[in-house]
Amino acid sequence: MRAGRARAGRIFAVAAMLIGLMTAAASAQIKIGAIISITGPTAALGVGYKSAFAVLPSEIDGKSVSYIIRDDAADTSQSVTIAQRMIEEDHVDAIIGPTLTACDNAVQPIANAAKTPMIATAPLDYDPVKDPYTFSAVQPVSLMVNALVADMVKRGVKTVAYIGFADGFGDQVYDATKTAAAKAGIKLVANERYARTDTSAEAQVLKVMVKKPDAVMLGASGTPATLPDVALHRRGYKGLIMVSPAFLRVGGAAVNGTIAVTGPVVVYDQLPDSNASRAPATAFMKALIGKFGADAVSPFAGYSEDAFLLLQAAVPAALKTAQPGTEAFRVALRGALEKTHDLVGTHGVYSMSPTNHNGMDDRARVLVQAVDGHWKLLP
Known part of the structure; x- marks a missing residue:
C-alpha cells in the first residue's frame, strides 16, 4: 500500500512538473532587441528610431512583448557585441536595426548564424538567399x-x-x-x-x-x-x-x-486619401506627437514602426509552430516574414518572397520640398 502511495506521489510530482513546464511555455514572452545609434555622429537620427518604441504595444497576439533597446554609438564593434549579447544572453526572438548601414553589415552574419530574424532599419545591400534571416524595412x-x-x-x-x-x-x-x-x-x-x-x-x-x-x-x-x-x-x-x-x-x-x-510618413498630414500609407502613418504620428510633441515627426521613427508591424503580422503564424525563446520559433518567424503580402506600413507597402526580403515599390516614396522649415508634398 505504501509503495502504491509513493508511486502515485511520484506520478503526481511528474505531472505537476509537466503542467508547470506547459504553463511556462504558454506564457513565454516575446523578446525583441533593438540596436540603435542613440549617441555618436548619427544621434540625431537615433532619437527618431528610439522614440517609436515608446508607443509600441506591449502585446502581440496575446503574448507580452519585451523591447530590449541598446545603443551602439554608431560603432560597428559595439553593434557586434550588442548583437551577440542579445542572442546569447537575452535570447531575443528578433532584432530591429541596427540604424546605420555599416552596423547592419557587421551584425548581419551574426544574426544569420544564430537563425535570428533581423530587420534592418538603414539602407542595406544583401542577398536574401544567402542571408535568409536578413530583412529590411527601408526603401532600397x-x-x-x-x-x-x-x-x-x-x-x-x-x-x-x-x-x-x-x-x-x-x-x-x-x-x-x-x-x-x-x-x-x-x-x-x-x-x-x-x-x-x-x-x-x-x-x-x-x-x-x-x-x-x-x-x-x-x-x-x-x-x-x-x-x-x-x-x-x-x-x-x-x-x-x-x-x-x-x-x-x-x-x-x-x-x-x-x-x-x-517615405510618406514624413508628410502624413498632406497625403491624399488614395495613399495607402495615410491611415497607418497618421495613427502612428498622432501617437508619437502625443507623447513627444510636434518635433517627433521623423522618417526614422517610421522605420522602427514598420519593422514592428512586420513582426506583428508574422508572430501569429510562428506561434502555431513554436513558442518564443526557441530556435523553432525564430525559424518559423523567418518563414512567416518571408510570406508577408501587402502589409501597409508608414513608409509604404511590403510584399516579400524568398528572393525579396523588402518588397517595397513606388508607393514607398514621395517628393517633398523645403519651404521655411517645413516639407511640402510635391505633386
Missing part, C-alpha cells in the same frame, strides 16, 4: 534615387554633381545616382565626399561649383546633410539641390527650395 536606395533623377529629367537637368558621405551609405547613393543618371542621359560631373563627423563641407562645395552643374545630389542624412546644402545656398548656387529629408531643424530657411525624396 535605387528606388529613392530613381525618383529624384526622374524629377531632374522633368526639369531639364543635363548635368549633376554628387556630394555625399564617405561611407557605405554614401557609396550606395553615388552608385544609384551614377546608374540612374546614365540611363536618363544626365552627365555626372563630380563625386565629392565628406565624413559624418566633419564640421564643414566648404571644400567639396567649391569643387562642385566650379563644374557649374544643373543639379547637386546630396548622399547624406540627418544633421550632417545640412553642411553642403547650406554652403551651396550661401554661395549663391541656383541649381537644384536634392537630399535626404531629415535635416530641416538645423537647415531652416537656409535650405529653402531643396527637394528630397522620402
Whole structure:
C-alpha cells in the first residue's frame, strides 16, 4: 500500500512538473532587441528610431512583448557585441536595426548564424538567399534615387554633381545616382565626399561649383546633410539641390527650395486619401506627437514602426509552430516574414518572397520640398 502511495506521489510530482513546464511555455514572452545609434555622429537620427518604441504595444497576439533597446554609438564593434549579447544572453526572438548601414553589415552574419530574424532599419545591400534571416524595412536606395533623377529629367537637368558621405551609405547613393543618371542621359560631373563627423563641407562645395552643374545630389542624412546644402545656398548656387529629408531643424530657411525624396510618413498630414500609407502613418504620428510633441515627426521613427508591424503580422503564424525563446520559433518567424503580402506600413507597402526580403515599390516614396522649415508634398 505504501509503495502504491509513493508511486502515485511520484506520478503526481511528474505531472505537476509537466503542467508547470506547459504553463511556462504558454506564457513565454516575446523578446525583441533593438540596436540603435542613440549617441555618436548619427544621434540625431537615433532619437527618431528610439522614440517609436515608446508607443509600441506591449502585446502581440496575446503574448507580452519585451523591447530590449541598446545603443551602439554608431560603432560597428559595439553593434557586434550588442548583437551577440542579445542572442546569447537575452535570447531575443528578433532584432530591429541596427540604424546605420555599416552596423547592419557587421551584425548581419551574426544574426544569420544564430537563425535570428533581423530587420534592418538603414539602407542595406544583401542577398536574401544567402542571408535568409536578413530583412529590411527601408526603401532600397535605387528606388529613392530613381525618383529624384526622374524629377531632374522633368526639369531639364543635363548635368549633376554628387556630394555625399564617405561611407557605405554614401557609396550606395553615388552608385544609384551614377546608374540612374546614365540611363536618363544626365552627365555626372563630380563625386565629392565628406565624413559624418566633419564640421564643414566648404571644400567639396567649391569643387562642385566650379563644374557649374544643373543639379547637386546630396548622399547624406540627418544633421550632417545640412553642411553642403547650406554652403551651396550661401554661395549663391541656383541649381537644384536634392537630399535626404531629415535635416530641416538645423537647415531652416537656409535650405529653402531643396527637394528630397522620402517615405510618406514624413508628410502624413498632406497625403491624399488614395495613399495607402495615410491611415497607418497618421495613427502612428498622432501617437508619437502625443507623447513627444510636434518635433517627433521623423522618417526614422517610421522605420522602427514598420519593422514592428512586420513582426506583428508574422508572430501569429510562428506561434502555431513554436513558442518564443526557441530556435523553432525564430525559424518559423523567418518563414512567416518571408510570406508577408501587402502589409501597409508608414513608409509604404511590403510584399516579400524568398528572393525579396523588402518588397517595397513606388508607393514607398514621395517628393517633398523645403519651404521655411517645413516639407511640402510635391505633386
